[in-house]
Amino acid sequence: MKNTLLSHNKYLLLIPLALSIILITASSGCFEGKEALKVSLGRTEAIGDQVANEITIHIGVFAMASPKTTMEYYQGFLDHLSDDIGLEVELVQRDNPAEINYLLETGYLDAVLVREDDYLEGHDDFGMEVIAVPVIHGDIHYSSYVVTRSDNNIGSLEDLRGKRFAFNSYRFNRGDIVPEYMRSEINGSPDQFFSSYIYSNSQDNFIDMIMQGTLDGAEIDCIMWAYYVERSAELSSNMKIIYTSPSQVSPAFAVHPDIDPGLKSKIRESLLNMHNTDEGRLVLEDMHFNMFVEMDHDTYSSYGDGL
Known part of the structure; x- marks a missing residue:
């Protein structure tokens, strides 16, 4: 009886082994006559491109108007640049130019469009590098304007005495209470010259406030005047310029000194070639720029010295 059980158990142990051999043989037979699975490395380049396309380029600007109007002003430019260099481009707007410089210095921003003073300060502090500037009109x-309503009796800076005025906060953020060109007229504190005054960078709101009668005059950049006033028949017919400030060098389109050389080259070429395409020219016209021209630090700083 014992031998019978051992023999029976022996056969039971052989069954799984036999089944394994059958399965292995069957599996081997399934691959006979078929090509081996091929592994292609061709997708690695496509995946690399996909990762590159997910990079976002951050461009910083000092907000010259309300956030909505500033975004509308730059939207076409952002779209064009993004399509041209094949990367997403995002606008970062701030009310303080010093913050724009800080964000570029710390690497959060890749490029900026800043005024002359802020560029020169950034260049001295951490090597901010100008690559192009816009040609404006x-x-x-370019210049700033002092503007007012067409139907009032204000025709000069002196006529603003005792009136309500709005200063561009750009200068205030840099420590200037009044712009240099107004100091001879004001000859002291603006508290003594104006009945009231404010500082803000929302130049589109200045224009609306003048039209509504809550302001008598304001500082407006020539770019914002062209973009916001001249395109409106109502505004252009009901507002006037009473003073044009001394000119300053056009804003610098500058990059972080450690930006990838290939990316810097792409951005520079896109800017310099905008005026050569129909789409690019439309974008420039909407911004009231003629074109971008190549620029280096020595040339840019010499333009400022010549004023």
């Missing part, structure tokens, strides 16, 4: 310089 046929010139590499």
Whole structure:
């Protein structure tokens, strides 16, 4: 009886082994006559491109108007640059130019469009590098305007005495209580000259407030005047310029000194070639720029010295 059980158990142990051999043989037979699975490395380049396309380029600007108007002003430019270099481009706007410089210095921003003083300060502090500047109304310089309603009796800076005025906060953020060109007229504190005054960078709101009668005058960049006033028949017919400030060098399109050389080259070429395409020209016209021209530090700083 014992031998019978051992023999029976022996056969039971052989069954799984036999089944394994059958399965292995069957599996081997399934692959006979078929090509071996091929592994292609061709997708690695595509995956690399996909990762590159997920990079976002951050461009910083000092907000010259309300956030909505500033975004509308730059939207076409952002779209064009993004399509041209094949990367997503995002606008970062701040109310303080010093913060724009800080964000570029710390690497959060890749590029900026900043005024002359802020560029020169950034260059001295951490090597901010100018690569191009816009030509505005046929010139590499631009001005600010003092504006008011057409139907009032204000025709000069002196006529603003005792009136309500709005200063561009750009200068205030840099420590200037009043702009240099107004000091001879004000000859002291603005508290003694104006009945009331404010500082803000929302130049589109200045224009609306003048139209509504809550302000008598304001400082407006020539770019914002062209973008916001001249395109509106109502505004252009009901507002006037009473003073044009001395000119300053056009804003610098500058990059972080450690930006990838290939990316810097792509951005520079896109800017310099915008005026050569129909789409690019439309973007420039909407911004009231003629074109971008190549620029280096020595040339840019010499333009400022020549004023």
